[in-house]
Amino acid sequence: MQCGAAVRLWDPSRVPKHKVCGEFLTPEIRPVLERLQLWDAFLDQQPARMERMRLVFGHRSANGRFAEPAYGLSRYRLDALLRGEAEARGAQIIAERVPGIVDITAHGRQFAAAGKDRLFGFKAHFQGPVSDAVELYFFNGFYIGVNPVEGGLTNVCGIGPEEGLRRHGFDYDALVHSNVPLRERLNPLQREMNWLSTGPLLYQTRLPAPPMDTFLAGDALQFVDPFTGTGMAIAIWSGSLAGKAAAEGLPTAEYYTQIRSGVEKQYGWCGRLRSALSMRFTQNLAPYIPPSWLYALTRPQIESR
Ligand SMILES: Cc1cc2nc3c(=O)[nH]c(=O)nc-3n(C[C@H](O)[C@H](O)[C@H](O)COP(=O)(O)OP(=O)(O)OC[C@H]3O[C@@H](n4cnc5c(N)ncnc54)[C@H](O)[C@@H]3O)c2cc1C
Numbered sequence: 001m002q003c004g005a006a007v008r009l010w011d012p013s014r015v016p017k018h019k020v021c022g023e024f025l026t027p028e029i030r031p032v033l034e035r036l037q038l039w040d041a042f043l044d045q046q047p048a049r050m051e052r053m054r055l056v057f058g059h060r061s062a063n064g065r066f067a068e069p070a071y072g073l074s075r076y077r078l079d080a081l082l083r084g085e086a087e088a089r090g091a092q093i094i095a096e097r098v099p100g101i102v103d104i105t106a107h108g109r110q111f112a113a114a115g116k117d118r119l120f121g122f123k124a125h126f127q128g129p130v131s132d133a134v135e136l137y138f139f140n141g142f143y144i145g146v147n148p149v150e151g152g153l154t155n156v157c158g159i160g161p162e163e164g165l166r167r168h169g170f171d172y173d174a175l176v177h178s179n180v181p182l183r184e185r186l187n188p189l190q191r192e193m194n195w196l197s198t199g200p201l202l203y204q205t206r207l208p209a210p211p212m213d214t215f216l217a218g219d220a221l222q223f224v225d226p227f228t229g230t231g232m233a234i235a236i237w238s239g240s241l242a243g244k245a246a247a248e249g250l251p252t253a254e255y256y257t258q259i260r261s262g263v264e265k266q267y268g269w270c271g272r273l274r275s276a277l278s279m280r281f282t283q284n285l286a287p288y289i290p291p292s293w294l295y296a297l298t299r300p301q302i303e304s305r
Pocket residue numbers: 010011012013015020021022023024025106107108109120121122157158159198217218219220224226229230231232233235
């Protein structure tokens with residue numbers, strides 16, 4: 001639209017709706033939204049602001065500070081904002097897919113049908129005292145994030161192996177209460193919605209080769225580890241680059257080169273850290289690794305593009 005092209009938007013599901021997501025946005029979100037002139041509208045949603053991070057491994061924890069603030073905004077609010085702005089700027093929401101006109105494919109993550117390492121994600125909002133930190137609790141192959149979002153709510157969102165969930169009868173309350181530090185953290189909070197879950201999902205070990213006949217954007221292109229808190233920023237960034245490329249008639253190969261230079265390094269580091277953390281030796285070392293170091297390694301290079 002900003003490049004003068006007509007935009008038609010097709011999504012078969014209801015938007016907005018509550019989605020399984022950590023709803024945590026690292027500071028990269030600011031330049032991405034500023035370039036789209038969406039920053040003020042984002043702030044109007046009164047996202048929670050976070051200055052600190054805390055990683056909890058058993059009874060040990062490590063703390064770090066963000067150089068710039070991170071934000072918490074529910075997917076309900078963020079998706080409504082993006083859809084509303086697209087419409088206000090002239091995008092036409094269509095009820096039926098029109099074959100042959102799709103330039104950009106952003107259908108989200110493709111579920112892996114099978115596999116022994118399947119993971120599931122889950123989330124719920126809680127009411128109660130609000131913190132200014134994002135906290136991640138690691139235990140038994142799970143990590144569970146606790147962070148504020150708008151309106152004094154706290155989002156609790158985790159990801160973990162199917163086998164571990166089965167041990168708790170897929171009862172997410174039982175799961176979060178099985179870890180003592182997390183149970184103590186959630187003690188003063190009350191869950192205010194039913195748990196939502198998603199999956200199965202699998203981490204990819206390398207960036208998949210994209211099809212050259214369409215501009216893939218967001219999770220349709222690659223599923224970045226939610227640990228990085230950058231999936232939404234990358235989805236908005238890649239979606240806007242894809243829109244510009246399609247409007248200007250850029251070859252898809254050139255678009256994918258831009259994407260790779262933004263996320264390839266991050267992707268590589270996430271894979272290496274994941275395999276390291278699956279080894280017992282590194283699990284024992286993990287509490288001693290400064291969170292700011294892990295954070296710095298897993299940044300995408302999307303700010304100046
Ligand atoms: C457990 C978990 C926690 C996460 N936590 C965070 C976090 O804290 N911070 C962060 O930044 N990211 C996080 N992420 C990642 C983040 O949710 C995704 O990266 C982001 O939603 C990607 O946006 P998207 O638009 O590509 O896909 P989606 O948000 O999945 O949206 C895809 C849309 O496409 C629609 N669609 C599906 N099929 C079709 C079709 N055939 N045609 C047309 N439309 C279709 C769907 O209805 C949907 O509305 C998390 C992910 C998980 C699983």
